[in-house]
Amino acid sequence: MINRIIFVDDDTIQHMINKKNLMRLKPELELFFFENPYKALEWLESNQADMLILDVNMPEMRGWDFLDLMNAKGIKMEVKMLTSSMDPEDIQTSMNYDMVSGFLIKPLKNEIMAEILEIEN
Known part of the structure; x- marks a missing residue:
């Protein structure tokens, strides 16, 4: 769950859009948003999701570099990659x-969010 x-x-x-839509689907969700990947890694070192x-x-680093740093720090969790275009190389x-x-296409649609959360929409 x-x-x-x-x-x-x-x-x-x-x-902002994702928070609004996700909270409408499942108000009890705890959501954490980071624009800076380094701050997100720091948060993940002492918190779980x-x-x-x-x-x-992202400007600071590519998602793949973020995953490499997660692996180096021993942080394990399910990851969905977010993209605005499906590049076969990705x-x-x-x-x-x-x-x-898996991959999610921006902007996230309510049906996709409900599927991720295993909610009947």
Whole structure:
């Protein structure tokens, strides 16, 4: 069951939209949003979440670099990669990471969020 989700994405508008939509679907969710991937890694070192939704392309670092740092720090959790375009190379790269369970396309649709949360929408 998904109760805590951490988002790492440099797009603050997407954070607001996702928060509003997710809280409508499941008000008891605990959501954590980070624009800075380094601060998100620091948070993950001492906190836990059920799922990470991670942007593939960010100015500070690519999502793949973030996953490499997670592995180096021993942080394990389910990860959904967030992207605005499905690049076949990204799909191929994701196969190198056991924790990546799929891709989500921006903007997140309510049906997809409900599916992630296992809620009938």
